[in-house]
Amino acid sequence: MNEIVVGLDIGTHKICTIVGEVRPDDIYVLGAGIEPSRGMKKGVVNDVQALIAAVSASAHKAEKSSGYQIRRAFVSMAGRHIASLTSRGMTAISSTRSIQEEDLDKVMDNARAIAIPHNREVLHVVPRSYTLDGQEGVRQPIGMHAFRLEVDAHIITASATSIANLEQATEGAGIFVDRFILNPLASGDAVLTEQERESGVVVIDIGGGTTDIAIYVEGTVWHTAVIDIGGDHVSQDITYWMHVPFELAEDVKVKHGHANQKTVSALETFLVEPFGDGMPQEVKRKDLAMVIEARVEEMFELVHKEIKRSGYNGLLRAGAVITGGSSQIEGLKDVAATILKCPVRLAKPEKLTGMADALKNPSYSTSVGLLRMGLDFDIGYEIDDKLSSGNGSGFASLLSNFLRRLLPDDSGE
Secondary structure, three states: OOEEEEEEEEOOOEEEEEEEEEOOOOEEEEEEEEEEOOOEEOOEEOOHHHHHHHHHHHHHHHHHHHOOOOOEEEEEEOOOOOEEEEEEEEEEOOOOOOOOHHHHHHHHHHHHOOOOOOOEEEEEEEEEEEEEOOEEEEOOOOOOOOOEEEEEEEEEEEEHHHHHHHHHHHHHOOOEEEEEEEHHHHHHHHHOOHHHHHHOEEEEEEOOOOEEEEEEEOOEEEEEEEEOOOHHHHHHHHHHHHOOOHHHHHHHHHHHOEOOHHHOOOOOEEEEOOOOOOOOEEEEHHHHHHHHHHHHHHHHHHHHHHHHHHOOHHHOOOOEEEEOHHHHOEOHHHHHHHHHOOOEEEOOOOOEEEOOHHHOOHHHHHHHHHHHHOOOOOOOHHHHHHHHOOOHHHHHHHHHHHHHOOOOOOOOO
């Protein structure tokens, strides 16, 4: 039976609620609600009541279009407060049996048992690879024999305050948070091919407030980071340069923006009405491109620096896959390829059916990815029952299955 999943993507510019039926080969979109975001800035809540109203409006639209009552959802998480580190866990295995599910749960728990500041919470623990009695690079150890099982895990943490405020706003809108999912992980799940994951690739999700990065090597996540520059910074630059309101600057960026001034004709112009009572001014598109290019170059230079800092820059044979609402600036791909010095692909969600036309856009990669990553979770009342009865092991098993989706299946299925 196919699962109906709800994804709630809370961004700086928009809030998108999607109700979808997750099927083996696609996602059938039953309904969606898109609402301008209020109460968020750079992935952090700055007005809880405004955000509650915006989330409620988005959910109501999704309920109306899908006919499905939304009580719970997988919710996106981003922001400069996100951090990551690597940890190892180890557990002993009885010589009388092969490795079982409970052994993976135990070794992951041991990897998670690290000291983190009291004001931070673990968001994800992603297994990168396993080691059996010194044999490294094992992807799926279940059924194998060993005396010692080790895991190399990527741990993603977030500010406890940011998590609490976002949860308060979501639940204030009447929606229980099944789980927070990091933006670039959701986006990567929606836009990457298996070949790209295996070959080594960096997902760059450019939003309004931040640019989120996830590096995939050998089929799983090896590094994540959040850069504090997004599409809003481009619009702010245009605001100061043209002396226009932010909303007009955003509109100019979308309609006339270009990130590579060398490819823009010096003859192209457009009219803009600045602040005050002055007449509309004629602006050269090439001059606008110069302003945009400077900020986009800075953005990708910071991305490149982060990739080099991770130490995995030499492993990205598939290059970079860029998505997100602010990735659609004309010429941005060329600037990225020049600075990152690797193949670059612009991506949007694929394999969507049903009421999906509006969602086949880079702006909704995270939104769609939330549904895909929720595939192995039972979002029905079974989780509620297990949580309320105190059966933590049942929930841990669901969580373990969810995390293991980030590792490829050696069976080839």
